Amino acid sequence: MIELPTIIKSPIAPIDLVKYSGASGDFNEIHTVPAVAQGQRLTGIIVHGMFVMGWAAAAIEEWFPKRQLKSFSVRFQAVTHPETVLVITGNLLAGNEGEILVEDREGHPKLVGTFVLQNKIL
């Protein structure tokens, strides 16, 4: 098993969610409009799950720049609010399989996942 370099992201800003909404087409207002989020009994706007998965995928590309994904599977653990600093860690297991974890700086998990690369490394 190889421990992969930890990646610490810049705090997520509300404008990042506006940009991601526009780019992805996911205009669910719980991601951008505080009043709507509060109407859904959330404490404020929440980050798109697929934004967090997108960053996780970017981390895998950073770890393995020349490799492509064969499969990638995640489970979202908790909602993420703006201003959160996400910390991405991972391990390369045997062959071409790895695991990834995205959590906040306090260690609360946001996403856990597994991935398989097209070609074996170990």
Place this chain on the structure above:
Amino acid sequence: MMSEQPIIFNYAPFLIESGKIKEFAKALQLNNPVYLDEEVAKSAGYRGIPTPPTFTTVIDFWNDRSFYQLVSDFLKLTPNNVLHGEQAYEYYKAMVVGDTISAQVRLKDQFCKKGKNFFLLETVYKNQWNETVAIGRATIIEMLEVNS
């Protein structure tokens, strides 16, 4: 109730454009130059600029028959009431600029657990040659009560 619903939902065919990939890559702060530069993409072995791993979201949402219709018409849910629980992808072939992707969704399972409704969706993405390029599997949760 299930038998009254169609079992399959079809997204409209979706043309992959370079500007959309660039916008998506920038929104996620992706640094890989293959998403921005055709020459770099071709020298990396792609037919053209490829899509990032989670780009299927764009196919689902920026679509004439979109994920909103899937949620409201097919699953009969309120879009603001759903959360994404799990997402998995299998990748078979690259999707590149100029490809037209068709996607078909099947409701694989539906169950209630701990007062929440779960919907397991499988989406098969095919290119203009009818080759399966990716399969997405999503768990959508209908929020009846939010813990935050």
